[in-house]
Amino acid sequence: MTELPTPLEHHQYQRYSSSGEIAAYLTALATAGGPYARLERLGNSAHGRPLHALICAAPRRAGQLRLRVMLVGSQHGASEAAGCEALLMLARAVLIGELQECLDALEFVFIPNANPDGREQDSSRNGNDVNINRDFVLLSQPETAALDDAVLRYEPEVILDAHESASLKTRTLGREGYLTDFEAQFDMAASPAVAPALREYGEHDLLPALLAAVQAQGLRAQRYIREITSTRQPITHGGLTARKFRNKAGLRGALTVLLETPMEPKDGSYPSHRNIAERVARQTLCMRAFLTVISRESARISRVVATAERLPRDNALPLNGVWVRNLASPEVVIELRRREDYLREAVTFEDWRRLEMRDPLPLPRAYLITAHTAVFASLLSRHQLPFKILDEATGCTLEQECYQGFDPVEGTWDGVDTQRIHARAAPGSLLVPVTSRSARLLPLLLEPRSQSSVFRYLAYARLLEERAPLFVARIPRDAERLPDSLRQLAP
Ligand SMILES: [Zn+2]
Structure with a gap:
């Protein structure tokens, strides 16, 4: 031994x-x-x-x-x-x-x-x-x-x-x-x-x-x-x-x-x-x-x-990916074993092992979360993603999407509309910068269209009001107006 x-x-x-x-x-x-x-x-x-x-x-x-x-x-x-x-x-x-x-x-x-x-x-x-x-x-x-x-x-x-x-x-x-x-x-x-x-x-x-x-x-x-x-x-x-x-x-x-x-x-x-x-x-x-x-x-x-x-x-x-049929070699032969005699048998399958990227998102500079802030502060803290709670009303450019038609089995949403507005973010809102460390993760968690979105889970899906501008808004890269505090948080 x-x-x-x-x-x-x-x-x-x-x-x-x-x-x-x-x-x-x-x-x-x-x-x-x-x-x-x-x-x-x-x-x-x-x-x-x-x-x-x-x-x-x-x-x-x-x-x-x-x-x-x-x-x-x-x-x-x-x-x-x-x-x-x-x-x-x-x-x-x-x-x-x-x-x-x-x-x-x-x-x-x-x-x-x-x-x-x-x-x-x-x-x-x-x-x-x-x-x-x-x-x-x-x-x-x-x-x-x-x-x-x-x-x-x-x-x-x-x-x-x-x-x-x-x-x-x-x-x-x-x-x-x-x-x-x-x-x-x-x-x-x-x-x-x-x-x-x-x-x-x-x-x-x-x-x-x-x-x-x-x-x-x-x-x-x-x-x-x-x-x-x-x-x-x-x-x-x-x-x-x-x-x-x-x-x-x-x-x-x-x-x-x-x-x-x-x-x-x-x-x-x-x-x-x-x-x-x-x-x-x-x-x-x-x-x-x-x-x-x-x-x-x-x-x-x-x-x-x-x-x-x-x-x-x-x-x-790219927020999403799907496996699609590999047109260069549309079939693949895999050997399985037969349960009855344990002998190998070649079985032909469709080959869908090509990854196609979907839904490219122009990276925003930050997200602004204007409702359910306690829930999201807790989520962001668990992921150790930095954010700031605004202590005063702040004017900024926002991009907001509307969603509808949640499918609770697939966890999918249909996006219906995007609007760009100048708004005043209320005190208590969460300002979440997209930093070089968080850029690959944060949008995946926050965007309802993403396969990895929290909005695919019922507890979060029910916070989303259908056809109303989403309370998780983007502050775009080319925003005319940026909250001052974002400069302190910048990447
Ligand atoms: Zn396992």
Whole structure:
């Protein structure tokens, strides 16, 4: 047995590590790592369990540049347990094992157990029964607020978000007699508002390098394909909204990578508890390949992340994106397994893996929020987006839109009209500057047309009065009149 066995190893892979055991293990690792490690508490889960980050870094020498990498495991709790178990082993290898030389090129922020309640409840959700990886627009849960805050606090250049996915979905594709047959999938933050330099480097350089590194180790690897629930669906890559951690972190400026490895059917018989030994081995192989690639690429990644434009080119930000049919190769063949005999069968799907940007928004200089200010002050504070409460009436140029026809299922709005007016903003209104740091995120949250808008959630949708000018107004770049206080807040 290795020095400092993880709880999973200690139990010989016969049950998952508990959140209490993980916290104790991280404390032991921090002690064993001496000056190279420290444990920080990011916050608490909905049920009050601690959320920890283990920081691993060699003391800095003058002028030395190191890439900071954040590795997040098991956002989906015990349902996707392997990421956390693999990260505990990886942290050990970095601190006291054979990966110590990584500390020459990298600094680590390990967040292995991102959803401690889910692990204890044998669930993918947190203690409030929320899927935290859909909550990064609202930040309504303590876990999501803590993870979002960790991205801002540690400013990692690279993030790996580790997930698992069931190969047998009994209620969807399984009903058609199939299960999926992927071994490892990777994707980048995909929101269309992510800085183009990050997107281009991620898709054209980092992703191919990752896939090649994993394939060289004998695991079939591919770019992530969104869950296949039917043999008649089009094939796309992953979700595009800021609801997901990887997209939100990408909008914050980090090069963010999704890792997903498969889980076998729950009712199978395996040499370890739900085949966790094999699942951890897959995650470990992918994570180590990831570290090898980013170490090799560290100088380039630092440059790409540092120079990624904060403000969009032409000051126009695509609010939305859709996956459209790839006309150059309209079909894709994917091998599925037949449930009855487990044999592979090639199935042809429509290929919709081309991203089309939609709804470019000329970036305003600021937003002015004239009603429901307490609700929005709280939202902006959760996202750590700066704003000022006007203390006197202020004249300014405003652009206001009207909306109607909310579809509560799709969460979509129809825009009907835009007006440009000179108005006096009342005291108490919120003045929210669009700064170089907030430019890629703020409009996505505030514009009702955006896929990531808060107005897609009922709690906010009901604040919007149909056909009336929206109380979240833009102060355009070419405004004739600007509030004085905006100059103090300017980017
Ligand atoms: Zn997941």
